[in-house]
Amino acid sequence: MEVEAARYLEAGLIPEPPASIVDFVKANYDMTRVKTAMYEGKIFGVPLFQGQGALFYNTEMFAKAGLDGPPKTMADYTAYAQKLAQRDASGVPTVSGWSLRLSGGGSGIAEKYWTILYNHGGTLLEEKGGKWRAAYANAAGRAALKQYLDNVVVYRTVTPEMKADAEAFELGQTGMFIRESWVIGDVAKKAPNLKYATAPLPKGTLMVSVDLYVPNKGLKSQIAWDFVQKANEPENLLWLLENTAWVPNRKGLDYSAVLKKIPQLDAFVNTPPGHVFFTVPAISPASEILTRLAARLEKAFTDKSLAGNDAAIDAFLKAAAEESDKILAREDLLAKP
Amino acid sequence: MRTTPKWLFPVLALLPVLGLYGCIRVYPIIETLRLSLFQWNIISRRKPFVGFANFVELASDPLFLEAIFNTTIIAFSVVAITIPVALVLAALINTRQGLRRSGVYEASVFLPHVVSLVPAAMAWKWIFDARLGPLNALIGLVGIPAQSWLFDPVLSLVCLIVLCSWQAIGYAVLIFLVGLKNVPEALYEAARLDGASSFQAFRHIAVPLLKPVMLYVSVITLISSYNIYAQAFVPASDVQGAPGRLVRVLVLDMLENSFRNYRVGYAAAEAVVLLVIVLILTSAQFRLFRDRSRA
Numbered sequence A: 001m002e003v004e005a006a007r008y009l010e011a012g013l014i015p016e017p018p019a020s021i022v023d024f025v026k027a028n029y030d031m032t033r034v035k036t037a038m039y040e041g042k043i044f045g046v047p048l049f050q051g052q053g054a055l056f057y058n059t060e061m062f063a064k065a066g067l068d069g070p071p072k073t074m075a076d077y078t079a080y081a082q083k084l085a086q087r088d089a090s091g092v093p094t095v096s097g098w099s100l101r102l103s104g105g106g107s108g109i110a111e112k113y114w115t116i117l118y119n120h121g122g123t124l125l126e127e128k129g130g131k132w133r134a135a136y137a138n139a140a141g142r143a144a145l146k147q148y149l150d151n152v153v154v155y156r157t158v159t160p161e162m163k164a165d166a167e168a169f170e171l172g173q174t175g176m177f178i179r180e181s182w183v184i185g186d187v188a189k190k191a192p193n194l195k196y197a198t199a200p201l202p203k204g205t206l207m208v209s210v211d212l213y214v215p216n217k218g219l220k221s222q223i224a225w226d227f228v229q230k231a232n233e234p235e236n237l238l239w240l241l242e243n244t245a246w247v248p249n250r251k252g253l254d255y256s257a258v259l260k261k262i263p264q265l266d267a268f269v270n271t272p273p274g275h276v277f278f279t280v281p282a283i284s285p286a287s288e289i290l291t292r293l294a295a296r297l298e299k300a301f302t303d304k305s306l307a308g309n310d311a312a313i314d315a316f317l318k319a320a321a322e323e324s325d326k327i328l329a330r331e332d333l334l335a336k337p
Numbered sequence B: 001m002r003t004t005p006k007w008l009f010p011v012l013a014l015l016p017v018l019g020l021y022g023c024i025r026v027y028p029i030i031e032t033l034r035l036s037l038f039q040w041n042i043i044s045r046r047k048p049f050v051g052f053a054n055f056v057e058l059a060s061d062p063l064f065l066e067a068i069f070n071t072t073i074i075a076f077s078v079v080a081i082t083i084p085v086a087l088v089l090a091a092l093i094n095t096r097q098g099l100r101r102s103g104v105y106e107a108s109v110f111l112p113h114v115v116s117l118v119p120a121a122m123a124w125k126w127i128f129d130a131r132l133g134p135l136n137a138l139i140g141l142v143g144i145p146a147q148s149w150l151f152d153p154v155l156s157l158v159c160l161i162v163l164c165s166w167q168a169i170g171y172a173v174l175i176f177l178v179g180l181k182n183v184p185e186a187l188y189e190a191a192r193l194d195g196a197s198s199f200q201a202f203r204h205i206a207v208p209l210l211k212p213v214m215l216y217v218s219v220i221t222l223i224s225s226y227n228i229y230a231q232a233f234v235p236a237s238d239v240q241g242a243p244g245r246l247v248r249v250l251v252l253d254m255l256e257n258s259f260r261n262y263r264v265g266y267a268a269a270e271a272v273v274l275l276v277i278v279l280i281l282t283s284a285q286f287r288l289f290r291d292r293s294r295a
Helices: A003-010 A019-028 A031-036 A059-064 A074-084 A108-119 A139-154 A165-170 A182-190 A219-231 A234-244 A256-261 A263-269 A286-300 A310-330 B008-035 B053-059 B062-095 B102-114 B117-128 B134-141 B153-181 B185-193 B198-209 B211-226 B250-260 B264-294
Strands: A046-058 A093-099 A125-128 A131-134 A174-180 A196-199 A204-212 A276-278
Touching (some): A019 A219, A074 A093, A074 A139, A093 A165, A108 A286, A139 A286, A139 A310, A165 A174, A165 A182, A174 A182, A182 A234, A234 A256, A256 A263, A286 A310, B008 B264, B053 B264, B062 B102, B062 B250, B211 B264
Parallel strands (some): A093 A174
Antiparallel strands (some): A046 A174, A046 A196, A046 A204
């Protein structure tokens, strides 16, 4: 269930769809996607497309740095970043090795941290008996934060002042970064000559599903449901993929023709076996937990006193996790340890 | 024959305006006060009464406390910069009244006040840019190393103070100019006859007479500085994540709690705290200026 949709469903503002739509969803989507459109065991919407992360890397920069393929482990990421970073005569980085999300406000910082945390073997929130608990104040959480600090403070493969994200990638100002598939469409528009490839992350990625709902019943709602179903026809979903690079949720689609035109989509539509998609739990305080963690992380990423100091990192994570748990407790959603 | 009471017409004439004022000013304040005692997520039909729980939580909320601290530093600094600078600029412009280009001086000083907040903040974001900004290029000419204006915790506050002062000064100058024009010329002439210099006349005649104007300008500047939002949000917020550290201010924290965290009651409690702060500071300013004028 999408976090925001859950609020509307909780308030009774979204009615159940017709039985034909429920059958359509059950028949055409795997359970991970179906769950994103379910509330209290019932299907309310139709999954359309999803945001999921993968690595984007500049193949020319990789070749120049003597790297013949994408990093395979999280340790590789830092090692690669050191090789990819370019500096001026005074040692100040001019091209980042690995563009990390270090600022910008909002929950995005925490979501990106979560992806790196997951690939270190951890997760942000864990479910126990329908309730939740912060799960990042541990070795995996430390490893993930340490990786940021190593890159920002210790090796300075990236600095907060540098251009970041897709913009930096398109301008050739970073060697690699992790982002959703929309970047492919953005690169096609803004930097069509950029030589790049994509690769799946070592263990898994955060997946945010975009689902369609119809907020009322009646004559016009049937027209809306018809549109929803039409939008999810294979030919329209493939058009969506080719033109926006957003990955459809529907199973059994034949991507071969699109992949011939846009090979970079392969890392998104053909994830390796065992690759895990995890998602933000559909609980009302999810945004607040992420936003508050993001506010703390934004400061921590550049905090020199944390670099190389495991005890300080652990204390930081403990305080942050306590705040997350406090929010869950306030909403009566805190699981017992 | 019954005559219409004299008060009826003014009351009827004022009713639409008072009604409008009540709807768009008084009602939202009362509703905010009421909401601060409830827990509500904007969508839900459930809106449980929680008493002062929101206020109790605020007292230990690190983000709220950081927002109060930052906003207070910014507001007081903007007032401290705006009043003297605007007064001096107004005095200088006032000496040029009636001459050619005097309107140009007024317009150029007032221009930042009428420029939309977002484009202005975007322009300053570029000025403060650590890698491509003209400010670092400028200080580089005198051998000062480039600074991370929008990332350093102290410098990012300084940047906001500069940006807010730049916008506030134009309005303050305009108000001071009106005040200066109302100072009777005879007082300056008497001072000149007594041998006072221009500065002495300004210091001992204009400044004391401008105290009511100063009170107005300082109250308005302080209130608007406590309400800053776009100036803090625009230089730091970007889906690309760069290049700015978010300076948390009160209004930004309120918006985040209302529309990102869906905690409207909690955000309303923040608004009530802001209201109380502004009321206390405004009354303190009135007291300060009144006491001094009596002394």
